[in-house]
Amino acid sequence: MSSDLELPPGVLQPRDAVLNMAPYSPPTGARADKLRLDFNENTVGVSPKVVEYLRQHLTEATLAMYPEYTDTKRDLGAFFGVDTDDFILTNGTDEAIQVLINTYIDDRADVLLLRPSYAMYRFYAELAGATIREVPYRPPKLSFPLEELLEAIKPSTRAVLIANPNNPTGTATSRAGIERILEKAVNAAVLIDEAYFEFCGVTALPLLQDYPNLFVSRTFSKAYGMAAMRFGCLFSQNGNVEFLSKAQSPYSVNSVAAMAARAAVRDKTYIEKYVTEVLAARELLYVGLETLGIPYYESKANFVLFQAGDRAIPIRDELRRRGVLVRDRSYEIPGCVRVTVGTREQIRRFLSELGEVWR
Amino acid sequence: MSSDLELPPGVLQPRDAVLNMAPYSPPTGARADKLRLDFNENTVGVSPKVVEYLRQHLTEATLAMYPEYTDTKRDLGAFFGVDTDDFILTNGTDEAIQVLINTYIDDRADVLLLRPSYAMYRFYAELAGATIREVPYRPPKLSFPLEELLEAIKPSTRAVLIANPNNPTGTATSRAGIERILEKAVNAAVLIDEAYFEFCGVTALPLLQDYPNLFVSRTFSKAYGMAAMRFGCLFSQNGNVEFLSKAQSPYSVNSVAAMAARAAVRDKTYIEKYVTEVLAARELLYVGLETLGIPYYESKANFVLFQAGDRAIPIRDELRRRGVLVRDRSYEIPGCVRVTVGTREQIRRFLSELGEVWR
Numbered sequence: 051m052s053s054d055l056e057l058p059p060g061v062l063q064p065r066d067a068v069l070n071m072a073p074y075s076p077p078t079g080a081r082a083d084k085l086r087l088d089f090n091e092n093t094v095g096v097s098p099k100v101v102e103y104l105r106q107h108l109t110e111a112t113l114a115m116y117p118e119y120t121d122t123k124r125d126l127g128a129f130f131g132v133d134t135d136d137f138i139l140t141n142g143t144d145e146a147i148q149v150l151i152n153t154y155i156d157d158r159a160d161v162l163l164l165r166p167s168y169a170m171y172r173f174y175a176e177l178a179g180a181t182i183r184e185v186p187y188r189p190p191k192l193s194f195p196l197e198e199l200l201e202a203i204k205p206s207t208r209a210v211l212i213a214n215p216n217n218p219t220g221t222a223t224s225r226a227g228i229e230r231i232l233e234k235a236v237n238a239a240v241l242i243d244e245a246y247f248e249f250c251g252v253t254a255l256p257l258l259q260d261y262p263n264l265f266v267s268r269t270f271s272k273a274y275g276m277a278a279m280r281f282g283c284l285f286s287q288n289g290n291v292e293f294l295s296k297a298q299s300p301y302s303v304n305s306v307a308a309m310a311a312r313a314a315v316r317d318k319t320y321i322e323k324y325v326t327e328v329l330a331a332r333e334l335l336y337v338g339l340e341t342l343g344i345p346y347y348e349s350k351a352n353f354v355l356f357q358a359g360d361r362a363i364p365i366r367d368e369l370r371r372r373g374v375l376v377r378d379r380s381y382e383i384p385g386c387v388r389v390t391v392g393t394r395e396q397i398r399r400f401l402s403e404l405g406e407v408w409r
Numbered sequence: 410m411s412s413d414l415e416l417p418p419g420v421l422q423p424r425d426a427v428l429n430m431a432p433y434s435p436p437t438g439a440r441a442d443k444l445r446l447d448f449n450e451n452t453v454g455v456s457p458k459v460v461e462y463l464r465q466h467l468t469e470a471t472l473a474m475y476p477e478y479t480d481t482k483r484d485l486g487a488f489f490g491v492d493t494d495d496f497i498l499t500n501g502t503d504e505a506i507q508v509l510i511n512t513y514i515d516d517r518a519d520v521l522l523l524r525p526s527y528a529m530y531r532f533y534a535e536l537a538g539a540t541i542r543e544v545p546y547r548p549p550k551l552s553f554p555l556e557e558l559l560e561a562i563k564p565s566t567r568a569v570l571i572a573n574p575n576n577p578t579g580t581a582t583s584r585a586g587i588e589r590i591l592e593k594a595v596n597a598a599v600l601i602d603e604a605y606f607e608f609c610g611v612t613a614l615p616l617l618q619d620y621p622n623l624f625v626s627r628t629f630s631k632a633y634g635m636a637a638m639r640f641g642c643l644f645s646q647n648g649n650v651e652f653l654s655k656a657q658s659p660y661s662v663n664s665v666a667a668m669a670a671r672a673a674v675r676d677k678t679y680i681e682k683y684v685t686e687v688l689a690a691r692e693l694l695y696v697g698l699e700t701l702g703i704p705y706y707e708s709k710a711n712f713v714l715f716q717a718g719d720r721a722i723p724i725r726d727e728l729r730r731r732g733v734l735v736r737d738r739s740y741e742i743p744g745c746v747r748v749t750v751g752t753r754e755q756i757r758r759f760l761s762e763l764g765e766v767w768r
Contacts, residue, residue: 057648058648060621060646060648061621061646061648061649061652062513062596062598062621062622062648062649063513063596064512064513064652064656065511065512065513065514065515066515067515068511068512068652068655068656069652071655071656073654073655074655074659075659076475076659079477079479081474081477082470082471082474086474089474089475091473091474091475092473093473094469094473095468095469095470095472095473096469096472096473097469098469100472101467101468101469101472104467105464105467108460108463108464108467109454109460110453110454110455110456110457110460110634111441111454112441112637113454113455113459113460113634113635113636113637113638113669114450114451114452114453114454114455114634114635114636114637115440115441115445115448115450115636115637116435116448116450116630116636116637117636117637117639118438118440120438141500141661141663142658142660142661144658144660144661145658145661148658152424152427152536153423153424153427154421154422154423154424155424156424156425156426156516156538157515157516157538170658173658177511177656179515179516237421237422239421262419262420262421263421271475275469275472275473276472276473277472277473277474277475277476277660278471278472278473278474278475278476278663278664278665279472279663279664279665280476280660280661280663287419287420289416289417289419289420289421290420290421293420293423293427293428295432296427296430296432296433297423297427297430297536299501299503299504299507299529299532300433300434300435301501301503301636301639302500302501302503302504302639304500304637304638304639304663304665304666305637305638306637306638306663306665306666307663307665310472
């Protein structure tokens with residue numbers, strides 16, 4: 051099991067779990083001046099009311115104080131329609147995943163994932179030393195493999211981590227599908243990661259009081275345009291939340307994010323308008339891809355996977371040279387490139403560049 | 410081992426490690442309008458230049474983008490005089506501790522702590538399922554128990570976590586003492602948490618290239634007045650940093666903190682002036698406590714422990730009623746109350762209130 055031989059002399063021996071992990075280095079850097087269709091962010095930015103609120107409230111004194119979450123929890127609880135005892139604030143969804151894993155997953159515990167999906171489920175499960183099993187999304191449409199997943203759930207399964215809609219496939223399952231998973235996986239923490247909820251509308255939140263094994267996460271990094279600040283919520287029944295809180299650092303969420311979230315949920319119109327724009331742009335994107343004869347997967351989120359065959363990486367690189375950033379996903383789904391859906395204007399620019407590159 | 414019986418029905422069974430952890434709930438809330446001498450923050454606030462910089466750079470677009478750390482790492486590396494491969498940025502010191510534990514501490518691994526010390530060492534070690542041993546600070550002066558610690562280090566020891574200066578004792582060890590620990594604990598990650606470095610001046614950073622088992626953490630939550638934003642650094646040799654990076658979430662540090670840190674290290678004068686003021690105020694505090702006949706422990710940091718006998722909690726409560734916040738530490742050191750050292754003016758107010766309460 052131990053892998054001492056691989057270590058250069060003088061390096062302290064890490065855990066085997068860490069030694070065996072693949073490094074995760076997302077391609078960032080020099081993105082500011084480009085059309086950023088690579089990280090599923092809000093492509094027009096956070097609400098101006100959030101910026102205004104922050105400019106008013108960031109003072110020498112407030113920035114020097116350890117975070118207090120009482121006001122934010124009250125406002126967010128009211129916004130989501132849940133009791134303040136039924137969720138924790140998290141440093142992005144990543145911390146939600148980490149806290150959930152730390153609370154329930156011991157070394158060698160059985161963890162069920164889907165493939166391909168958001169990389170951080172596997173990351174934290176590996177870090178915890180879990181035994182990971184993966185159920186593939188179903189070809190040809192990369193649809194949610196409900197029956198296969200149900201079959202894979204064992205009494206010993208301790209966690210099932212699902213993004214709904216899923217990244218990078220864009221596909222989703224229904225609330226009824228989620229209920230069947232919750233009914234089968236009775237000994238598991240079932241996470242429904244709703245990072246892209248605003249573009250899809252399906253949520254498991256109303257099931258919270260019916261299933262003590264249900265955990266729902268939301269993020270403010272996507273539709274809300276707060277990726278820089280790192281803010282999310284993890285919901286469950288209060289009996290579980292008590293344990294999640296015990297496994298969480300008391301100050302992991304910064305005050306700026308906590309303040310921004312309060313202002314963000316007050317400006318509902320901004321999000322509604324942005325989501326409407328994205329949904330219109332997604333239709334425009336479909337039409338444009340069809341015109342170019344490029345196959346794609348229908349998506350419930352603010353991104354679309356398209357088929358570039360053996361040209362996935364050259365096309366990504368050529369688009370980057372033209373100032374348009376997209377993500378290669380061909381290592382997960384052969385030939386696939388993922389493009390974030392922004393505004394119609396941004397999608398028109400993307401299609402025009404892609405058209406020139408594609409010929 | 411399992412503790413199912415304690416769980417109410419319908420609550421999902423957490424890991425035993427979590428079940429057995431004591432909850433850590435720091436007393437926050439309603440602090441804004443009080444004299445805050447309870448969290449060792451910068452009591453006058455962050456540098457105005459940091460606030461100005463943030464107000465300029467917080468825009469709709471920057472807040473919507475996932476963090477990029479290149480510029481911050483370059484500036485911080487230059488500031489600390491280390492290569493950018495020799496440290497990671499962390500979401501406060503808490504994440505530094507967590508990443509270190511996640512990288513090196515398996516279930517039941519031997520972890521050595523001092524007692525009393527910063528609560529998060531024990532928190533993350535327990536969460537990892539470590540076997541924790543504690544060496545007590547040495548009475549009567551609560552001095553650093555170097556010989557006892559050296560004796561406790563075993564070949565199987567995987568981590569030694571030390572705050573230098575220590576919280577809440579305020580006592581410290583020398584660089585020579587640290588070297589003796591590093592020479593003995595060859596199989597352990599030795600963390601020197603220098604959260605209060607600026608008030609003390611002793612640092613293990615220059616030893617970094619000599620000891621592959623050395624890890625040094627710094628925070629911007631104390632002298633730098635950035636507690637709200639959560640920002641720290643964890644230093645080690647680049648061979649180790651590679652593994653620390655593998656065990657860290659790629660976006661745990663928010664962009665606002667990363668921006669603020671750049672502005673903070675540029676304003677050296679601000680920190681120097683604040684530290685000078687605190688050191689003068691600490692002398693004033695000593696004199697004031699002596700005048701009142703209250704025993705105290707000499708400190709190398711921006712806080713002082715004093716002996717209130719069986720009145721620790723009533724005195725904290727009465728000070729709170731008068732708008733002055735201090736921390737009770739009598740559960741760790743019988744009779745002790747901890748007071749943060751702010752400016753001389755703030756300490757005069759504290760002493761005046763304490764004088765009335767003490768009679």
